[in-house]
Amino acid sequence: MAAAAETGPRRVGFVGAGRMAEAIAQGLIRAGKVEAQYVLASAPTDRNLCHFRALGCRTTHSNHEVLQSCSLVIFATKPHVLPAVLAEVAPVVTTEHILVSVAAGVPLSTMEELLPPGARVLRVSPNLPCVVQEGAMVLARGRHAGNSEAELLQTLLEACGQCEEVPEAQVDTHTGLSGSGVAFVCAFSEALAEGAIKMGMPSGLAYRIAAQTLLGTAKMLLQKGQHPAQLRTDVCTPGGTTIYGLHALEQGGLRAAAMSAVEAATRRAKEMRKWRG
Incomplete structure (x- = not known):
């Protein structure tokens, strides 16, 4: 593989310009990780590229142009399209x-099979x-990506939220937990809000309070590093409202249903991987 020529500020390319690609690009730009003018996105049509232009990014219909202009390239295509796209760009992939x-x-x-050796x-x-x-x-x-590549990517992606490195075997579990978990x-x-609506609260207010409750709880868990059971115990007083509500959730099988949902989504992710592989 010949070396790619890139000098000056880091250039980030996107092959595929859908919502996830736009979200990552927006995070990188807002956090000051990359300047918009150094982001180049490609897609077959202008339908999604207009969102990148609105961010101040450059766009093209050529996947090759993205590879030739950027050393860090994020492939955000549909899964069934990715193998063909990788085969298409393989001739211009370099050691850089x-x-x-x-x-x-x-x-x-x-x-790795579809790209040049050592990619x-x-x-x-x-x-x-x-x-x-x-x-x-x-x-x-992958086999040829070292600590520097992983650390660079992790540093960049932290502009979009929390990013942690895991063995590939755990990626499907993450899909079930966090991808489908949304x-x-x-x-x-929605169910929390509907419970409040049933008890007479206006729907708009109920949905806002339910969402804020989830947001605040998540922040407490992350910032304090608490186990969820500890925070649950802090809220639960003897004979109070919370223990009565928790009893109702247990009767409805909330824990088992949530565990089964993550398991089912993870199994499906594994099935899709085998099918595509």
Whole structure:
């Protein structure tokens, strides 16, 4: 592989310009990690590229141009499209490139098979709250990506939320816990609000308070480093309202249902990986 030419400020490329790509780009730019003028995004049509232009980024319809202009390239295509895209750009991949996939279900081994020997590849599993820079992300590195590549990517992605390195085997679990978990939490938030609506609270107010309750609780858990059981105990007083409510949740099987939901989503992620691999 020939060396790619990149001098001056770091340039970040996006192959695929959907909502997740836009969220990551927005986080990088807002946090000052990368200047908008040094971000280049490609997509087959202008439908999503307009969002990148609104951020001040450059756009193109050529995937090759992204690889030729940027050493750090994030592939944010649909999972079933990624193998064909990797095969397309393989001839212009160089020893200087760091190639990152956010496509679910496409393993590092598949990426390495489709790219030149020694290509430095990593996988990132993001979730939708990256849109508001509160994402929960994990990354896994390929055989030829070292500490410097992983640390660089982690530092950049922390502009979009929390990012931790894990073995690739845990990426599917993250998908079930955090990727799909956004929907699980929304279902719970909706149910909390509907309980208040049933008791006479206006719906708009109920939904706002439910969302704020989730936000505040999450911040306390993260900032204090507490186990959820400890915070639950702090809220629960003998004979009080909370223990009565918790009893009702236990009768409804909340814990078992939540555990089963994460298990089912994780198993599905593994099935999709095998199918695509």
